[in-house]
Amino acid sequence: MNSTKLHILSIVMVLSVLGLTGCGSIESAAQDDCTSIGWQIGSKGYQDCYKARLYERKLDYSLPPGDKPYPSLL
Template structure:
């Protein structure tokens, strides 16, 4: 493989890995929300906060009722 193809492959692999690192899970985001306002992991208040934030985030990322996903035009 020539140098330019190898360099292009390496750059694309690095970019793909970097984009995956930025993606957190819904669970991690809910945990971050609750710990950032002062709840300690394991406390009753934290558990209530976590459940509520997890529910809210799942609603945020779900499709509206009756809406069907459509294929991308790209």
């Protein structure tokens, strides 16, 4: 492989790892929100709380309608 392909492959791998790490943190934060207010994991109220908090956090981190991501200049 030439160095350009290797460089691009390494960038893609790093971005994939960062993306997967970000998803886990949103889910764990939603879980922490619900357990911190007293819901027991597995209860009906916890499931409703978790779904609502996860939805809210995904909205917080998503792009506004009409915005398109653009490549970084790094």
